[in-house]
Ligand SMILES: Nc1ncnc2c1ncn2[C@@H]1O[C@H](COP(=O)(O)OP(=O)(O)O)[C@@H](O)[C@H]1O
């Protein structure tokens with residue numbers, strides 16, 4: 595079973611404003627509410643690709659209920675710990691460029707966090723994979739992912755972690771199945787400028803030396819690199835019109851994991867990952883299975899190392 599862990603879910607409120615006037619009254623030309631948060635996005639894509647999974651995390655208030663209802667409608671299995679606070683709302687403003695304003699997230703009590711740890715540990719087995727991604731509500735503290743990684747290790751379960759900075763570095767030595775920094779996050783992690791393929795590949799290999807089993811380095815419309823123990827691959831993103839890139843990275847993780855859990859070679863899983871990321875970037879909501887399969891035929895990874 596794959597478990598996704600969204601410690602800080604969100605309603606993604608996508609707002610389109612033509613000719614934004616800061617300081618003035620603006621009217622929306624279009625708006626859309628989506629259940630969001632990185633693990634939830636991974637769960638939605640995995641479910642669309644027919645991969646059994648359960649979304650874990652915290653959900654509270656009218657916003658939490660909205661997310662749970664939407665996931666139920668889509669038949670995504672979710673088992674959230676109920677919290678007293680309201681799940682956050684993240685604003686994705688489309689006014690020419692995309693601007694994101696993400697909430698801090700609600701307060702999580704000690705009892706609520708203990709309930710989540712208990713939920714995870716009670717069912718976790720060695721054949722399971724836990725996907726941990728997204729921000730951590732401030733009240734949980736900076737070490738919560740370390741605790742989750744420790745629980746996975748104790749159970750012998752695999753884990754994927756999509757986080758940045760020190761938390762990512764600490765997780766690497768525990769041998770994550772996959773990490774997926776984007777090129778900005780990778781540059782910041784190692785304090786370098788990613789201005790050539792050689793530097794990107796060297797940084798990707800460093801992630802493996804530090805413990806990652808696979809590293810995806812995503813570069814939005816420029817595609818991605820896969821660094822695997824046996825080889826390094828690069829794939830261009832297929833051409834298309836970007837509509838909403840929120841969730842593209844999560845879709846890529848889900849596509850890659852779907853491939854790996856179906857027993858595909860890493861390079862084939864990479865094709866599915868790139869296709870899923872781009873298919874989501876070309877959609878208002880997350881990509882459908884059909885869109886992913888259609889784009890997958892146009893992704894041609896090349897071996898570069
Ligand atoms: N504008 C885009 N055009 C085509 N593909 C895209 C676009 N944005 C994202 N993607 C696809 O989604 C993947 C992940 O996107 P990226 O923006 O790098 O991740 P993140 O959302 O984590 O920062 C990319 O590697 C690419 O395959």
Ligand SMILES: O=P(O)(O)OC[C@H]1O[C@](O)(COP(=O)(O)O)[C@@H](O)[C@@H]1O
Pocket residue numbers: 602604606629630631632633635684696697727728729730839840841842843844845
């Ligand atoms: O937890 P964070 O870092 O605030 O990110 C949450 C946001 O990330 C998203 O999951 C999108 O993530 P990606 O674009 O990286 O795939 C949104 O749905 C959500 O609003």
